[in-house]
Amino acid sequence: MKQVEVYMIKSGNHGGVNHAAGFIYPVEEHIAAEYEKDGTAKKVNFTSLSAHDSKVEALTDEYAEKASVIEGDYRLTEEAKAEDKRALKEEYAQKIAEINEKYRQDIATLKNGALAKATELGTAEKVDYDAIKRKIGVLKSEVDMAYSFTGAIEYLQMHAKAMDQATATELLASFTELIAMLQSKATGINEAVAKTAIRNTYDDIKKAATSESQTAANVEYRMLEAIEQYRGSLGYRFSRLK
The missing domain is CATH 3.40.5 (Ribosomal Protein L9; domain 1)
Structure with missing residues (x-):
């Protein structure tokens, strides 16, 4: 299959x-x-990267065919065959090295494009920032006046689920204030438990602040990093040929 x-x-x-x-x-x-x-x-589906891979595979097949012709030429001595094959492989290795350079450049270009999309700020919709500031002011007041750490966390997590992107983005910008408020209410609570709850709340708000296109671009960027780091250069099959 x-x-x-x-x-x-x-x-x-x-x-x-x-x-x-x-x-x-x-x-x-x-x-x-x-x-x-x-x-x-x-x-994993990047057309330009697949094109480079296909070119390297075609060159590998071409080299193997020509090397086979040399090997089967009864007019050549073994020394002459070895020399001709060495020169042929150097020629094709250079061609593949040039493709690999273009391959690396394409990965860098794709990564830069994905990073730009993943980190872009703002929203295409018209935003009433005065209304957002008032909304965030109320959120902070509710957290500050909450009777307990658990109550404050639950309040934030509940609102994060229905929070619009613009409000969530603005709230992230001042999340350090919320951390201070939450930590002041965490007396008597295990430190690791409190940190995890705060971190989860931050992640919930960050998720609300991230658009679908930003999420997709973030995945694309990490995928390209994985290609760059774990796959390395093209031409593994070629390198195994003699």
């Missing part, structure tokens, strides 16, 4: 085989479809 590569957004398991988050794996197409459906993984 045909296999495709997927980038694991979250760790997954299929048929007893574990796939760790942050890595790229070849899996069967139906497994990739299941992973994509539940948001566990995303198919």
Whole structure:
């Protein structure tokens, strides 16, 4: 069955085989479809990068064919065959090195584009910042006046679920104030438990502040980093040929 590569957004398991988050794996197409459906993984599909890979594979096949012709030429001595094959491989190694340089440049360009999308601020919709400031003022007052740490956390988490992107973005900008308020109410609560609750609350608000396009761009950026770090250069099959 045909296999495709997927980038694991979250760790997954299929048929007893574990796939760790942050890595790229070849899996069967139906497994990739299941992973994509539940948001566990995303198919690796960059047209420009695939084009470079295809060129290297074609050059590898071309080199193997020419090397085979040299090897089968009865008119040449073994020494002459070895010399001709060495020169041929150097020629094709240079061609593949040039493609690899373009490949690395394309990855850098794609990463820069994804990073720009993932970190863009603001929203396309018209925003009433005065209304947002009033809303955030009320949120902070409620947190400050909460009777307990748990009550303050629950209040923030409840509102984070229904918070619009502009409000969430503005609230993140002053989250250090909320941390101070929450920490002042955490007396008697295990420090690790309090930190985890605060961190989870921050993540909830950050999720509300992040658009779908930003989330997708973030995944794309991390996928490209994985390609860059774990796949390395193109031409592994070529390097194994003599």
